[in-house]
Amino acid sequence: xxxxxxxxxxxxxxxxxxxxxxxxxxxxVLIDSRVPDSRAxxxxxxxxxxxxxxxxxxxxxxxxxxxxxxxxxxxxxxQSPTAIRALLEAGCPAxxxxxxxxxxxxxxxxxxxx
Numbered sequence: 001x002x003x004x005x006x007x008x009x010x011x012x013x014x015x016x017x018x019x020x021x022x023x024x025x026x027x028x029v030l031i032d033s034r035v036p037d038s039r040a041x042x043x044x045x046x047x048x049x050x051x052x053x054x055x056x057x058x059x060x061x062x063x064x065x066x067x068x069x070x071x072x073x074x075x076x077x078x079q080s081p082t083a084i085r086a087l088l089e090a091g092c093p094a095x096x097x098x099x100x101x102x103x104x105x106x107x108x109x110x111x112x113x114x
Contacts, residue, residue, distance in 0.1 A: 004081035010101050020100055029069070031050050032044065035051045036049065044071065
């Protein structure tokens, strides 16, 4: 899945981790949308856990002026795009949402020192 939804920024590729760091240092919030049982205590540093299946209940906690970047395990996981589309349908502006398509898999791969 190349994008979560029209007008929602998608991050990925081999430099995705570095771009993600730039976004976070610029004030974006990183949201780990995996359910707690699938996390095994591992996440991207600084991420906040809001499970994809409960995102609508937390939408009032998302600051619309601040970019919220959603991720899961990797590009094969459809839950973050589903959560993003649900937020859009609930009235959240696309400009405040982004999708880190590579997720934890790409993060671990791109941030591993060689």
